[in-house]
Amino acid sequence: xxxxxxxxxxxxxxxxxxxxxxxxxxxxxxxxxxxxxxxxxxxxxxxxxxxxxxxxxxxxxxxxxxxxxxxxxxxxxxxxxxxxxxxxxxxxxxxxxxxxxxxxxxxxxxxxxxxxxxxxxxxxxxxxxxxxxxxxxxxxxxxxxxxxxxxxxxxxxxxxxxxxxx
Amino acid sequence: xxxxxxxxxxxxxxxxxxxxxxxxxxxxxxxxxxxxxxxxxxxxxxxxxxxxxxxxxxxxxxxxxxxxxxxxxxxxxxxxxxxxxxxxxxxxxxxxxxxxxxxxxxxxxxxxxxxxxxxxxxxxxxxxxxxxxxxxxxxxxxxxxxxxxxxxxxxxxxxxxxxxxx
Numbered sequence: 001x002x003x004x005x006x007x008x009x010x011x012x013x014x015x016x017x018x019x020x021x022x023x024x025x026x027x028x029x030x031x032x033x034x035x036x037x038x039x040x041x042x043x044x045x046x047x048x049x050x051x052x053x054x055x056x057x058x059x060x061x062x063x064x065x066x067x068x069x070x071x072x073x074x075x076x077x078x079x080x081x082x083x084x085x086x087x088x089x090x091x092x093x094x095x096x097x098x099x100x101x102x103x104x105x106x107x108x109x110x111x112x113x114x115x116x117x118x119x120x121x122x123x124x125x126x127x128x129x130x131x132x133x134x135x136x137x138x139x140x141x142x143x144x145x146x147x148x149x150x151x152x153x154x155x156x157x158x159x160x161x162x163x164x165x166x
Numbered sequence: 167x168x169x170x171x172x173x174x175x176x177x178x179x180x181x182x183x184x185x186x187x188x189x190x191x192x193x194x195x196x197x198x199x200x201x202x203x204x205x206x207x208x209x210x211x212x213x214x215x216x217x218x219x220x221x222x223x224x225x226x227x228x229x230x231x232x233x234x235x236x237x238x239x240x241x242x243x244x245x246x247x248x249x250x251x252x253x254x255x256x257x258x259x260x261x262x263x264x265x266x267x268x269x270x271x272x273x274x275x276x277x278x279x280x281x282x283x284x285x286x287x288x289x290x291x292x293x294x295x296x297x298x299x300x301x302x303x304x305x306x307x308x309x310x311x312x313x314x315x316x317x318x319x320x321x322x323x324x325x326x327x328x329x330x331x332x
Contacts, residue, residue, distance in 0.1 A: 008277055008293060008311035016220035019313040022288040022321055023246050024332070025213065026189045045213040047191065049225050050301035054182035057305070059215050059223075080189050111174055122188040127174060132298050134307050135216030139223070141300050145174035147185040153326050155188055160319050164332055166190070 024159025027081045029092045030058050031115040032066075032073040038102050038115050039066035039073075042093030044158060045137075046078050054144040056124060059137045066098055067138070074128050075112035076142060079120040081156040083165035088117070089156065111146050121155045123148045190325025193247045195258045196224050197281040198232075198239040204268050204281050205232035208259030210324060211303075212244050220310040222290060225303045232264055233304070240294050241278035242308060245286040247322040249331035254283070255322065277312050287321045289314045 011019075024044075031040035045059035058078060060067055070076060081089055091104045106118040110125040117123060126142025133139075157164040177185075190210075197206035211225035224244060226236060236242060247255055257270045272284040276291040283289060292308025299305075323330040 010219045011290075011310040011313050013217045013220060015313045016217050016310055019288045019290060019310075019315060020214045020217075020222075022315060022319070023192045023194075023212065023214070023244075024321055024323070025191060026325075028189075045215065046189065047211040047213045047223075047225065048186045048189070049211065049305070050227075050303050051179045051182050051186075052302050053176045054179060055301045056186075057213075057223075057225075057300075059213065061216075078189075122185045124177075124185060130298075130300055132296075132305075134223070134296055135221045136218050137216050139215070139298075139305070144177040144182055144185075147177050147181045149185060149188060153188070155190055155325055157190070157323065157325075157332070159192075159321055159323075159332050166323070166325050166330055 021161050024157055027089045027156045027158050029079045029081065029088060029117065030076055031079065032070050032076045033113040033115060034069045034073040037099065039069040039098050040092050040101055040115060041066060042089050049141065056126065056142055056144060058140045058142065060140060061136055062138050063136065070140065075114055076126055076128065076140065077110055077114035077116050078124045078126070079117040080122045082119065082121045082150060082152065082154050083156050085156055086163050116148065119150055121150050187327050190323055193255045193322045193324050195245045195247065195254060195283065196242055197245065198236050198242045199279040199281060200235045200239040203265065205235040205264050206258050206267055206281060207232060208255050215307065222292065222308055222310060224306045224308065226306060227302055228304050229302065236306065241280055242292055242294065242306065243276055243280035243282050244290045245283040246288045248285065248287045248316060248318065248320050249322050251322055252329050282314065285316055287316050
């Protein structure tokens with residue numbers, strides 16, 4: 001891989017945020033459990049990596065309070081929200097203390113102990129197979145061990161700074 | 167990081183594909199140029215990594231024909247499509263020979279030489295800063311050097327195996 005010598009100036013942060021708001025994504029709550037405590041945060045940066053074996057990735061800011069729980073746990077669950085779960089997205093993306101967040105939504109325990117949202121659009125429970133730091137974030141690679149789909153086909157998106165119900 | 171010993175069976179590929187169809191994403195054409203040739207493929211696996219500095223990632227299957235061009239080039243451009251650009255998505259995601267693909271859409275040349283789609287919802291031109299292999303794919307990390315947004319706020323999504331115009 002030819003790693004070029006940064007020949008160009010980097011784009012500015014506000015242009016990047018504006019551009020990224022166009023790209024949009026599904027709204028996910030990524031959870032874990034460690035030492036009998038539950039942790040979770042709202043994440044847009046989730047994507048498929050491979051289906052052989054089924055693998056996805058999640059980007060997590062190394063500065064958020066629950067980062068170390070994910071580091072310890074070795075597993076996580078991606079819960080993709082459905083329309084009308086905006087309240088859950090807001091709680092897990094806001095200033096609510098982390099254990100209080102699970103008062104919103106109906107949560108059960110997955111195979112690994114990670115919290116699984118009962119009526120998510122889809123949930124992917126994963127074991128961490130690899131982790132890479134890039135800039136402020138850590139990219140967690142998860143091998144998918146359990147998938148639960150809602151009967152209703154509907155997903156909550158966030159794009160152009162608003163929720164979109166698909 | 168506690169890399170657990172794979173205690174659980176891996177989910178099967180068809181369940182994973184079905185689950186991932188719920189998560190959905192914007193539709194992007196990721197391009198590069200190498201030795202005066204243009205390359206590009208349709209990608210859903212693009213996500214934001216950090217805004218400090220502005221960084222995104224793209225997952226590319228190491229088996230696709232244009233993989234080595236990305237490996238050589240050291241730069242790429244993510245072009246996020248708009249509604250009514252489904253034809254471009256289909257051509258860059260199908261069996262059309264790679265140079266013929268650029269007959270669809272109006273393409274110019276970015277700062278690095280990477281093809282930029284003139285009327286994309288947004289395009290992010292990047293220099294590759296890091297690359298990691300995971301399963302069948304390579305994850306390319308790009309530091310964003312140029313961003314172009316369309317005046318019209320509209321993005322093409324693919325979710326639940328159909329195009330969705332947002």
